[in-house]
Amino acid sequence: MKITLTVNGDDYPLDVEPRRILADVLREDCRLTGTHLGCEHGVCGACTVLVDGQAVRSCLMLAVQCDGRSVRTVEGLAGPDGEPHPLQRAFSAEHALQCGFCTPGFLMVAAGALEADPAIGDDPERVHGLVESNICRCTGYEPIRRAIMRAAAESASLRRR
């Protein structure tokens, strides 16, 4: 099937079988290997990307479902000049990654939530709920939670300025 995916602002005209999941098409056809596949069961969250601004599991969505939709992956977080996204800076500052396998998923679930509601940092319960969405086997989650809170606080102070 012929589809067009808009990934991180670029159009990708593709010919894909309906059975192929979004994550595989991003990795193999768009050559954007930042999106990682862990469990392929929707459990681990490593493959989380934004579709039309909403964080979804790209292993539980078919690529053909995203025809004409806007997809954002971890490659789309940094600014055009390569400047890291506030979340990426906060993850680095808080040591919120070790092996890094789960990191793209955590970054995208946090980016989706922060963009939908920048006030999420005011509610530690909601950040806790977000961190529960994904699996990390290195950090013990606490640095990830702190990083999301830090990025939220940073973007809140930017908004106040």
Added chain:
Amino acid sequence: MKPAAFDYVAPRTVDEALNALGDTRRDVRVLAGGQSLILEMHLQRIRPDLVVDINRVAGLDRLSVNDGTVEIGALVRHGVFESPQAVPGPLGRLFALAAVNIAHPPIRARGTMVGSLAWAHPASEWCAIALALDAVIEVRSTGGAREIAARDYFRGPFQTARARDELITSLRFPLPAEDTGVGFIEHRRTHFCFAQVAVAAALTVHDGLISDVRIGLVNCADRPIRAHAAEQVLIGREVIVPAVGDRLPGGHPFARAGRIAADQDAAPLAEPYADPEYRRQVIAVLVGRTLRQAAEGVLQ
């Protein structure tokens, strides 16, 4: 594993979707949220010939209230119900209590309430709530439309009264009385697990006496269960809630209802980490707690 090959259509209207579903010689599956279907396709436990993606069908994402009834279209996602204001009154509060137990935010952004009813997993929160609150399931096929009462709908694990060529277009809930108290409590091993047991309750009180009570049991049998026997011992009873922090005394109507729900209404199956005896114990405790939560809502 990856999904086996299938044909795919993305109709724009309900009629186009129904035409696609009408081909009953093939294994045709409806894709709404896909959070169970695509997983099953990965595991190749489901290998559809044709997938009918209804996500581009106009109008199915409608959530409306009219005449004391809430109508939930086939594309209304779980996440919508996290807000207690999405649906008015006690029903909205009950939905919000239950919704956060369903998987995680990214799954709730895709999965749908109607999809949960179509899939009919015994551990589905929505299925037990639909049963306890007398929801009506509206289905359509090329032959016409019909309504199925939730009590006639669930036939077993993943088995329902929906015919293969029928599409569930919406689900309707009658709005409970404004002064109804609601409760929902779920028990599971870890955040990533399905419910081992969960209980939904709605309690209406008139002049200090229980005039209506509904108890839905999640994963307490091979299908959702309404705890009719437990409800019977509560009708007409006075509502007395122990002080916060105090135990529910063994002779309290809520504790008795819990034991009756566990012994008479439920038919728990053995699961890894939960044999039926253990699960009956959990059911008794959770029914008592959920009724207490609902009663506290009434008294506030």
